[in-house]
Amino acid sequence: MRVEDSTLKNDILHKLSMPEGNFYFMDKYIVAEVYEGVIFSWELAEKVIYEASEFYGSDIKISYITNRINSYSTIPRDWLNLFREFSKNVVSTAFVNYSGLGIKNYLVEKIFIRGKVGHFTHLMEAVEWTVYQHKKLNVENPTNA
Secondary structure, eight states: GGGGEEEGGGOOOOEEEETTTTEESSEEEEEEEOOHHHHHHHHHHHHHHHHHHHHOOOOOOOEEEESSOOOOOHHHHHHHHHHHTTTTEEEEEEEEEOHHHHHHHHHHGGGGGOOOEESSSSSHHHHHHHHHHHHHHOOOOOOOO
């Protein structure tokens, strides 16, 4: 299910549209919907991180949900760069997969990710888990409204 086809569309604070996909900035998390065939590299991650820092500020505690509605590739070692640079800001990472290949990718990618990691087959389950991670850790952020 795409973000814009769900009830989450009402929670979008900012939509970052890039040639590689759409990134939806919510209150406590970002949902990524990367386009078919894209290679999600460190260079792309840096662009998203820059935009997120501009929007949320540098001290935000945020979670990342990848809503794999399309088939795309990642460079797992690039996740090491991401978490080495920004692990203090990341509360949790959730993967929503709709295919067997997506699940295999998740099993590889989670090896490189520090912190709380969840795997789901429905977007809303991932969102509920993500919000719970923030509550469990008592993470409060200043609102950007």
